[in-house]
Amino acid sequence: MAGFDDLASERSKAQFDVEEMKVIWAGSRHTLEVSDRISRLVANDPVFRKDTRTMLSRKDLFKNTLRKAAHAWKRIIELRLSEEEAAELRFYVDEPAFMDLHWGMFIPTIKGQGTEEQQQKWLPLAYKMKIIGCYAQTELGHGSNVQGLETTATFDPQTDEFIIHSPTLTSSKWWPGGLGKVSTHAVVYGRLIIDSKDYGVNGFIVQLRSLDDHLPLPGITIGDIGMKFGSGAYNTMDNGVLRFDHVRIPRDQMLMRVSQVTREGKLVQSNVPWQLVYGTMVYVRQKIVSDASCALSRAVCIATRYSAVRRQFGLQSNGIETQVIDYKTQQSRLFPLLASAYAFRFVGEWLKWLYMDVNQRLQASDFSTLPEAHACTAGLKSLTTSATADGIEECRKLCGGHGYLCSSGLPELFAVYIPACTYEGDNIVLLLQVARFLIKTVSQLGSGKEPVGTTVYMGRVEQLMQCHCAVQKGFLELSADLVQAAVAHCQLIVVSKFIEKLQQDIPGKGVKGQLEALCNIYALFILHKHLGDFLSTGCITPKQASLANAQLRSLYSQVRPNAIALVDAFNYTDHYLSSVLGRYDGNVYPKLYEEAWKDPLNDSVVPDGYQEYIQPILKQQLRNARL
Numbered sequence: 062m063a064g065f066d067d068l069a070s071e072r073s074k075a076q077f078d079v080e081e082m083k084v085i086w087a088g089s090r091h092t093l094e095v096s097d098r099i100s101r102l103v104a105n106d107p108v109f110r111k112d113t114r115t116m117l118s119r120k121d122l123f124k125n126t127l128r129k130a131a132h133a134w135k136r137i138i139e140l141r142l143s144e145e146e147a148a149e150l151r152f153y154v155d156e157p158a159f160m161d162l163h164w165g166m167f168i169p170t171i172k173g174q175g176t177e178e179q180q181q182k183w184l185p186l187a188y189k190m191k192i193i194g195c196y197a198q199t200e201l202g203h204g205s206n207v208q209g210l211e212t213t214a215t216f217d218p219q220t221d222e223f224i225i226h227s228p229t230l231t232s233s234k235w236w237p238g239g240l241g242k243v244s245t246h247a248v249v250y251g252r253l254i255i256d257s258k259d260y261g262v263n264g265f266i267v268q269l270r271s272l273d274d275h276l277p278l279p280g281i282t283i284g285d286i287g288m289k290f291g292s293g294a295y296n297t298m299d300n301g302v303l304r305f306d307h308v309r310i311p312r313d314q315m316l317m318r319v320s321q322v323t324r325e326g327k328l329v330q331s332n333v334p335w336q337l338v339y340g341t342m343v344y345v346r347q348k349i350v351s352d353a354s355c356a357l358s359r360a361v362c363i364a365t366r367y368s369a370v371r372r373q374f375g376l377q378s379n380g381i382e383t384q385v386i387d388y389k390t391q392q393s394r395l396f397p398l399l400a401s402a403y404a405f406r407f408v409g410e411w412l413k414w415l416y417m418d419v420n421q422r423l424q425a426s427d428f429s430t431l432p433e434a435h436a437c438t439a440g441l442k443s444l445t446t447s448a449t450a451d452g453i454e455e456c457r458k459l460c461g462g463h464g465y466l467c468s469s470g471l472p473e474l475f476a477v478y479i480p481a482c483t484y485e486g487d488n489i490v491l492l493l494q495v496a497r498f499l500i501k502t503v504s505q506l507g508s509g510k511e512p513v514g515t516t517v518y519m520g521r522v523e524q525l526m527q528c529h530c531a532v533q534k535g536f537l538e539l540s541a542d543l544v545q546a547a548v549a550h551c552q553l554i555v556v557s558k559f560i561e562k563l564q565q566d567i568p569g570k571g572v573k574g575q576l577e578a579l580c581n582i583y584a585l586f587i588l589h590k591h592l593g594d595f596l597s598t599g600c601i602t603p604k605q606a607s608l609a610n611a612q613l614r615s616l617y618s619q620v621r622p623n624a625i626a627l628v629d630a631f632n633y634t635d636h637y638l639s640s641v642l643g644r645y646d647g648n649v650y651p652k653l654y655e656e657a658w659k660d661p662l663n664d665s666v667v668p669d670g671y672q673e674y675i676q677p678i679l680k681q682q683l684r685n686a687r688l
C-alpha cells in the first residue's frame with residue numbers, strides 16, 4: 062500500500078547510520094536516552110493527548126491546559142524527575158503554559174538579578190511551586206522600548222516600602238504569559254523613583270493574588286487579554302493585563318543585585334553592569350534559538366515524509382506516479398529547510414555554551430564578553446525565528462492542500478510559532494542592536510583594539526573603516542541596510558558553527574558525509590538567496606555564482622536518498638508531530654479519511670441549522686424555479 066511501502070523503501074536506501082545521527086542531533090548519547098524515554102512516557106499518557114486541541118472553546122482549552130500542567134507536575138514529583146528530564150517532559154507535552162514563564166523567566170530573573178538573600182528567600186518557594194511567577198515587563202504602550210515603561214515604583218522612607226502604581230492606561234502591563242489567570246507573583250519592571258528623582262527601570266517582586274483563594278490582592282486589577290491568532294496554538298496561555306493602584310511592597314522586594322536602595326533611600330550601584338537588568342532576555346533568547354531548530358525540524362519532518370508518500374503526475378513504467386520529493390523544485394524548497402534545521406541545531410548548541418561561559422565570567426566579575434553575548438543572542442534569535450516561521454509556512458505549501466488541514470499539524474505549529482518573531486524582542490529591533498554592536502566594533506578598529514570572537518573577521522576587512530565613517534553620518538538613515546549587514550553577520554556565525562561542528566570527531570558510517578552535504582547546502586543556499594549582494598560587492602564572479610548553483614543542484618541529488626533517514630534522526634514520536642501527513646509509517650490516506658469523520662460537524666448527517674437556514678433557501682429556490 063502507498064505510504065507504508067514508500068517510507069520503508071526510502072529507509073532502506075539510507076547511506077548512513079541513522080542511530081548515530083540521532084546522537085548527533087540530540088547532542089549526546091545521554092541526552093538521546095533521556096529525550097527518547099520521556100517522549101514515549103508523554104506519548105503513552107492519555108492526559109497528554111492533544112488531537113482535539115484545535116476544536117476546543119477557549120475556556121475548555123485553557124482548563125485542559127491547567128489539567129495537563131498539574132498532571133505534568135505530579136508526574137515530575139512521583140517519578141522524581143531531574144531538571145533535565147522535567148524540561149524534556151515540558152517539551153514533549155508541547156503546549157505553551159504558565160509553567161514556561163515560571164521556570165523559564167521568573168526563576169531565572171530571581172537567580173540573575175536577586176541578591177544572595179533574595180535568592181534564598183524566593184527560590185525555594187518557586188522551586189516547590191508554592192508560588193507561581195511570571196515576567197511582567199511589557200506594557201500597553203511600550204514593549205520594545207523598555208526604558209519607556211511607565212509603571213512607577215516610588216520609595217516611601219516612612220514605611221520602608223515601594224509603592225507600585227500604574228499612572229496611565231498605557232502603563233497597564235499587557236502580554237505577560239501566565240499573568241492573566243494563574244500567577245500568584247510577578248517580577249514587575251517599573252521606574253524606580255526616590256525623592257521624586259527617576260532612576261530608570263528596575264525589577265520588583267510583587268504578589269498579585271492571595272495564596273488562599275486566588276483573588277487579586279487589594280489595588281490590583283488583573284485579567285486575560287483575549288484570543289490570539291489561530292485555534293489551539295498560543296491560546297493555551299493566559300497572556301494578561303495588570304494594573305496597580307498604589308500597591309505597597311517591602312523594600313527588599315526590589316531585585317538588588319544591580320543596584321540597591323538603602324533604608325535611608327540612597328541608591329547604591331554594585332560593580333555589575335546595569336545591563337544585567339536585561340539579563341533574563343539574553344537567557345531566553347538563547348533558549349529560543351534552540352527551540353527554532355525543534356520547530357523547523359518538526360515541520361520539515363512532516364513535509365519530507367509526506368513528499369515521499371505523495372505522488373502526482375509522471376507515470377512511470379511500473380504504472381505508478383512520481384513521488385513529489387523527486388521533483389527538483391520540491392527539493393530546492395525542502396532541502397535548504399532540512400539543512401537549516403541542522404544548522405540551527407548546532408548554532409543553538411554553541412549559543413548555549415556561549416551563555417554558560419558568559420555566566421561563569423559574570424560570577425567572577427568579568428563582564429567583557431557581555432556585549433558579544435547580547436549581540437549573538439539577539440541576532441541569532443532574530444535570524445532563526447524569522448527563518449523558522451517562514452520555513453513552517455513553506456512546509457505547509459510543500460504539502461499541498463492537505464497541509465492546510467489542522468490534522469496535518471502545520472497550521473497549529475505555524476500559529477503557535479510565529480509570535481517568536483515578536484516576543485523576547487521584535488526581530489528588527491534586535492537586528493538593530495546587532496548593527497550597533499558591529500558599528501561599535503568597527504569604530505574601535507583604528508584604536509588598536511583587536512576584534513575577538515564572532516567579529517574577528519573584521520580585522521581582515523580594510524574597507525570597514527570607510528563604512529564606519531559613512532555610518533557615523535546617519536545610523537537611522539542607513540538602518541534598513543544595517544539590518545541586512547546584521548543578518549549577514551549572523552549568517553556567518555551559523556555557517557562557521559556548522560563548519561566547526563564538522564571538525565569534531567563524528568562517528569558512525571556516513572554521518573559526517575551527510576552533515577557535510579547539509580552544511581554545504583545551507584551555505585550555498587544563503588549565497589544563492591543573496592546572489593545580488595555577493596555579485597554587486599564583487600565578492601564572487603558570475604562564473605562562481607553559476608558554479609555554486611550547479612553544486613547546489615548536485616548536493617540535492619546527494620541528499621535525496623537520505624532525506625527520510627535524515628528526518629527520522631530527529632527521533633520524533635507521532636504524538637509529538639501530531640500530524641497525519643508526517644506519520645512514521647506513512648499511512649497517510651486511510652488516516653486522513655478516518656480523521657475527517659471525527660470532526661464534530663460529522664456527528665450528525667444533517668447539520669444543525671438545516672431547518673432554519675438551508676431548507677428555507679431550497680424552498681425559495683423551488684418557488685423561483687416554478688415562476
Ligand SMILES: CCCCCCCCCCCCCCCCCCCCCC(=O)SCCNC(=O)CCNC(=O)[C@H](O)C(C)(C)COP(=O)(O)OP(=O)(O)OC[C@H]1O[C@@H](n2cnc3c(N)ncnc32)[C@H](O)[C@@H]1OP(=O)(O)O
Nearest residue numbers: 147148151161164165205206207208336339435484485486
Ligand atoms: C523542575 C522543572 C519543571 C517544569 C519544567 C518546565 C520547564 C520550562 C522551561 C521552558 C523554558 C522556555 C523559555 C521560556 C519561554 C518563554 C516564551 C517567551 C515569552 C516571551 C516573553 C517576553 O516577550 S518578555 C519581554 C521581552 N521584551 C523585550 O525583548 C524588549 C526588547 N527591548 C530591549 O531589549 C531594549 O529596550 C533594547 C531594544 C535593547 C534597547 O535598550 P535601551 O533602551 O536601554 O537602549 P540601548 O540600545 O542604547 O542599549 C543600552 C546598552 O545596553 C546594551 N544592551 C541592551 N540589551 C542588552 C542585553 N539584553 N544584555 C546586555 N546588554 C544589553 C546595549 O548594547 C547598549 O550598550 P552600549 O551602551 O554599551 O552600546
Ligand SMILES: Cc1cc2nc3c(=O)[nH]c(=O)nc-3n(C[C@H](O)[C@H](O)[C@H](O)COP(=O)(O)OP(=O)(O)OC[C@H]3O[C@@H](n4cnc5c(N)ncnc54)[C@H](O)[C@@H]3O)c2cc1C
Nearest residue numbers: 196197198199203204205236237238480483484485486489
Ligand atoms: C505571544 C506573546 C507573548 C509575550 N509574553 C510576554 C511576557 O511574558 N512578558 C512580557 O513582558 N512581554 C511579553 N510579550 C511582549 C513582547 O515582548 C513584545 O510584544 C515585544 O517585545 C515587541 O514589542 P512591541 O509589542 O512594543 O512592538 P513594537 O515595538 O510596538 O513594534 C511595532 C513595529 O515597530 C517596529 N519598531 C519598533 N521600534 C523600532 C525601532 N527602534 N526602529 C525600527 N523599527 C522599530 C517593529 O519592528 C515593529 O515592526 C509577549 C508578546 C507576545 C506576542
